[in-house]
Amino acid sequence: MKAEQRTVDVGERLPLLQSIPLSLQHLFAMFGATVLVPYLVGLDTSVTLFTSGVGTLLYIFVTKGKIPAYLGSSFAFIAAFIGLLGAKAGELASPDRIAVAMGGCVVVGLVYIVVAAIIGKFGTGWIDRLLPPVVIGSVVMVIGLGLARTAVVTMAMEGGTGTYHPEYFAVALSALAIAILAAVFLKGFLGVIPILIGIVGGYLVALLAGQVSFDAVRSAAPVALPPFVPPKFTWGAILTLAPISLVVITEHIGHLIVTNNIVGRDFVKDPGLHRSLAGDGVATAFAGLLGGPPNTTYGENIGVMAITRVFSVWVIGGAAVIAIVMSFFPPVGALIRTIPTHVMGGICILLFGIIASAGIRMLVEAGIDFSQKRNLIIASVVLVIGIGGAKLHIGGIEFGEMSLAAYVGMLLNLILPRAMEKGAGEAAGEAADV
Template identity: 40%
Template sequence: MALVNNGDYQLRLRDVPVGAQMLFVAFGALVLVPLLTGLDPNVALFTAGLGTLIYQVLTKFQIPIFLGSSFAFIAPVMLSVQRHGTAATLGGLASVGIMYVLFALLIKAKGTSFLLRILPHVVTGPVIMVIGLILAPVGVYMAMGKTGDGAKVLYPENQAMIISMISLAVTVLVAIKGRGMLKLIPIVCGIVAGYVVSLVMGIVDFAPVAAAPWFKMPNFVAPEFNFDAIVIILPVAIAPIIEHIGSILAIGSVTGKNYIDKPGVHRSLMGDGVATTLAGFLGGPPLTTYAEVTGAVSLIKIYNPALMTWAAITGIALAFVGKLGALLQTIPAPVMGGIMLLLFGAIMVVGLNSLVQDGQDLMKPRNMVIVALIVVLGMGKMSFNFWGIHLEGIGLAGVAGVVLNLLLPQDRAEA
């Protein structure tokens, strides 16, 4: 018997295990972002669950999508926390959600075509590449047993390399050779393998887990709005906005429905924006639609959006398990470093792939200038200060790409 039966949305108690499975598919990536950026993984679980429920309300319970931590913001969050602290960084992340909402209103008023004119693949592709490339040293340092900035040695290098390479190898093998549900959780498999090796080597300290209570309120943190922190983070949002539209097209191709028109991509982006703003106000990372969960929906061929309701409720419940957060914090840096070697490289490949699929001739002077300057300005540690605005790294790359695309003239065929 369905608790709620609203067309395709049927909330049934018998679907609880299947819905919880969706959270398991998203779990590795969901908690990886807060573990890398210093945010509370329990808060990330809570905001992902609550954010998904908000998303469902704003999309009229029609789209089977789960919202989880966004990888696109790892680099700017790390930089902002280092320079301005956690509270100011959360203010920047809340601003990202507000930006999503504004773009959703523009899409409703003008359609999606204007967005692709402002943010074509020749801009978003290289910006995504910069996100992956700028993070590469962090993964290398952690894989070698150091802190993310390489300033301090945490574990002996030989020991760390064994752990990180096993973690990496298992992730790669599962991603390539895995079958069924296993193929959807290569990150979880890699973390488990690296963690087991760490246990054998005796470098895992369970004292924090023993001291942690079973029930604990997540460590919610209120944001502070700092203009410099916002400028570091906000330009990165241009790429996830385009990716969001791609995610809606992807889940629509799986279910055979046109979600772009009904309930509308503007509603979907609005849901993501409101959820991300709420996450920033509570201390969680920005949210995005999870391709892993879309893959799971394709695999099990159950298109009931209520599965995501159960996944969200499960995430909220787990957020209050104090020992879970403490256990996640015991994962040694080399385990995460091995995963990051692949993860950050994969982000770069996603950006490269968007350029390839778009079919643009990168040797045309206009395209060459845009791509070249985005990558060099983003990776070359160029900084820009004007009227109190400070831009560098990913933020400078994103702003430069948008400005160049608007200013550089197109030839008549492209126009």
């Protein structure tokens, strides 16, 4: 008879020699996605590792050590950051542009904290009113589909050069194939990290094809302080990033509910959803003060906990400490930047597609009826504005397609009458009666 797997509780502290390998598992689970975001948008990976690690420790502190969660880079802000930073994948953006984007990132963290305070006072009903599933699902689809051309053409086919290279596309497809095979056939912990496996596998293929240069690694200093960039506050960046934060908040709530089910506790009540969101907000605001992307709780690490049955915040904290230590070794960041753009492009074909599919899943699970004109109009307008590249200039402020789609979706949801929620079959029946 198979022995029952031991569960390590949230506050339980394991011996160091047992904790380290368990912490490394969490590090590997978050690593591929966490470093992918700065790679794509033009931020420094060492700064991102530092802010991710410190942010996780801040989250554990704010939640009184009662919620096991790792905080990594949020994918929801990729499109907005690409517009704000204007850098190619694998290249660092200018410090001035980073500073402006970080001003918006700090405000995103403050939005989390304000929403946390409101939830603590009034509950979550107002979020459902402002952002029902038809709006959230459509915006999440825009996040994935809006980046589709970037993944396929700019990265996978052109490798960031502006010219089509069939050899680059072949390597990109190999990275994609490896990630898909890992996701479908690998079990246990390896099944949780298909993105990381795809990156490593694609990197090895590119290395064999002679498409990798290690010049940056050779020239990197052995040890150095991460190149932190202080924020600069502008209305353009704030209004671009702020509405996306509301989408991530709903993702955060979903992750917390999943964690509840896995651990067998009600974290929404103790220490409270408001504390969990506030912890995420403090971590994100801290990241913005130093030059890192907004944070979010990571589903990959929730998956690791489900497999290992180790829920200890000490193990999660250990992974955060290792990430912080790694950030002080520039060769680590330089090695990440040697990953060819087309390899990341192959991975992003899968990753951005998964994001878009997550939006579709939200709509399906919420039972959104598109025979109702109201739902059809909201989703249609959000999708076309977000994917079509719409921009709006008011004075010196620019609203990009992502933020504009979110704003328009919320506005339509508030102003369109609920009386429009009538099925096409019912309307057709009324027309037949006439």
